[in-house]
Amino acid sequence: MTQWSGYLGLILQGALITIELTLMGSVLALITAFLAGLGRLSRFFVLRALATAYIEFFRGTSIFVQLFWAYFVLPFIGISLTPLQAGVLALGLNVGAYAAEVVRGAIQSIGREQYEACTALNLGRWQAMRHVILPQALLVMLPTFGNNAIELLKATAVVSLISLTDLTFQAQVVRSQTGNTLVPFATILIIYFVLALIISWGVRSLERRMARGLDGVRV
Amino acid sequence: MEWDWNFVREIMPTLIQGVKITILATLLGSVLAAIVGLAIALARRSPNRGLSRTVGFLAEFIRGTPLLVQLYFIFYVLPDIGVLLPPLVAGVIGLGLHYGTYTAEVYRAGIDNVPRGQWEAAKACNLNARQTWTHIIMPQAIPPMIPALANYFIAMFKETPLLSAITVLELMNQAKSVANTYYRYVEPMTLVGAFFLVISLFSVVLLRWLERRYGKIER
Numbered sequence: 001m002t003q004w005s006g007y008l009g010l011i012l013q014g015a016l017i018t019i020e021l022t023l024m025g026s027v028l029a030l031i032t033a034f035l036a037g038l039g040r041l042s043r044f045f046v047l048r049a050l051a052t053a054y055i056e057f058f059r060g061t062s063i064f065v066q067l068f069w070a071y072f073v074l075p076f077i078g079i080s081l082t083p084l085q086a087g088v089l090a091l092g093l094n095v096g097a098y099a100a101e102v103v104r105g106a107i108q109s110i111g112r113e114q115y116e117a118c119t120a121l122n123l124g125r126w127q128a129m130r131h132v133i134l135p136q137a138l139l140v141m142l143p144t145f146g147n148n149a150i151e152l153l154k155a156t157a158v159v160s161l162i163s164l165t166d167l168t169f170q171a172q173v174v175r176s177q178t179g180n181t182l183v184p185f186a187t188i189l190i191i192y193f194v195l196a197l198i199i200s201w202g203v204r205s206l207e208r209r210m211a212r213g214l215d216g217v218r219v
Numbered sequence: 220m221e222w223d224w225n226f227v228r229e230i231m232p233t234l235i236q237g238v239k240i241t242i243l244a245t246l247l248g249s250v251l252a253a254i255v256g257l258a259i260a261l262a263r264r265s266p267n268r269g270l271s272r273t274v275g276f277l278a279e280f281i282r283g284t285p286l287l288v289q290l291y292f293i294f295y296v297l298p299d300i301g302v303l304l305p306p307l308v309a310g311v312i313g314l315g316l317h318y319g320t321y322t323a324e325v326y327r328a329g330i331d332n333v334p335r336g337q338w339e340a341a342k343a344c345n346l347n348a349r350q351t352w353t354h355i356i357m358p359q360a361i362p363p364m365i366p367a368l369a370n371y372f373i374a375m376f377k378e379t380p381l382l383s384a385i386t387v388l389e390l391m392n393q394a395k396s397v398a399n400t401y402y403r404y405v406e407p408m409t410l411v412g413a414f415f416l417v418i419s420l421f422s423v424v425l426l427r428w429l430e431r432r433y434g435k436i437e438r
Contacts, residue, residue, distance in 0.1 A: 064380040083345070192288065
């Protein structure tokens with residue numbers, strides 16, 4: 001029975017890797033989401049086409065295939081990635097493509113009168129985006145970003161298949177060493193669920209904070 | 220590394236066998252998800268507080284944890300309590316349960332969108348519960364659900380590569396075994412990616428058509 005503490009330690013190490021992956025993946029996803037989302041709204045055809053191609057490609061193939069491609073195919077064309085780098089890259093770019101559509105939708109949901117007011121105040125395109133449109137659009141994006149972050153957390157389980165020692169990988173290790181199946185898998189299911197709850201709680205409180213001072217602005 | 224068309228021709232038959240299993244798993248999983256989703260949606264509307272709360276929490280739990288871990292759970296834990304499932308059956312159950320929790324939300328939204336007046340009119344016409352559902356509510360609730368349901372079935376299709384982790388010989392697994400035999404990853408992995416991309420691009424067209432035919436996707 002004393003061994004269980006050792007196995008629990010193993011699973012907690014895996015949890016750290018999962019959290020690390022989720023955080024780094026989210027940052028990459030956030031950056032690509034804004035680049036691609038704004039790109040789709042660009043005045044320039046080339047930027048729009050590039051952003052659309054990126055979004056359709058990464059939404060069209062599954063995260064699993066992308067991960068395997070990044071890990072097994074890229075080395076043959078001269079780019080060697082560690083499992084962690086491949087994981088962050090695939091997760092970030094995949095979820096970023098979904099989130100890009102959220103960015104685009106939120107920006108388009110801001111009413112025409114806001115744009116007209118910006119023109120009336122003689123703001124440039126960038127100024128209007130930075131000071132008027134984005135502060136309102138961010139609030140619209142937040143809840144869906146929360147869902148995307150949970151999807152990303154769930155997708156991290158896949159990296160165990162390219163030998164990254166995350167929660168799922170460690171559960172498999174415990175399973176093969178102890179022969180017990182219920183305890184490791186039930187434990188990590190609960191840990192994943194708690195992490196998902198933390199994300200949704202965090203996003204909700206962030207939403208409340210950001211909504212401050214915008215009362216009455218949004219209908 | 221060069222792209223080798225001869226090698227592509229050589230591995231095609233093996234990959235096509237995998238495609239068959241992938242499509243079979245998606246179809247069976249979709250049927251199961253449609254049924255499970257309806258069961259969850261009805262249970263959550265039940266006047267029995269205990270039932271609706273329990274089912275609601277379970278659905279939330281399944282939605283908040285990774286499909287891969289759920290597949291492991293079904294595949295490795297159930298045999299310990301005497302339920303031995305073939306890999307494909309375990310995979311279909313996993314897909315059906317996971318996506319059932321998503322389709323449940325589609326059903327819920329579809330049913331909630333039927334105006335109150337329809338329920339009241341049904342009562343005024345002295346229809347019993349079964350008649351109300353089959354003749355009044357379902358015919359109005361189902362058409363708007365169709366595009367949203369199709370959306371989830373396409374998402375499920377893209378998650379089927381995960382079944383390779385529980386030894387189902389679907390497309391991804393066939394590609395992996397071919398790649399490991401010949402130690403050539405570029406062609407098999409790229410073909411798998413291309414296959415998923417082509418199917419998803421077609422499904423985007425199908426979705427657009429469904430949306431036009433049956434109304435907008437509820438978000």
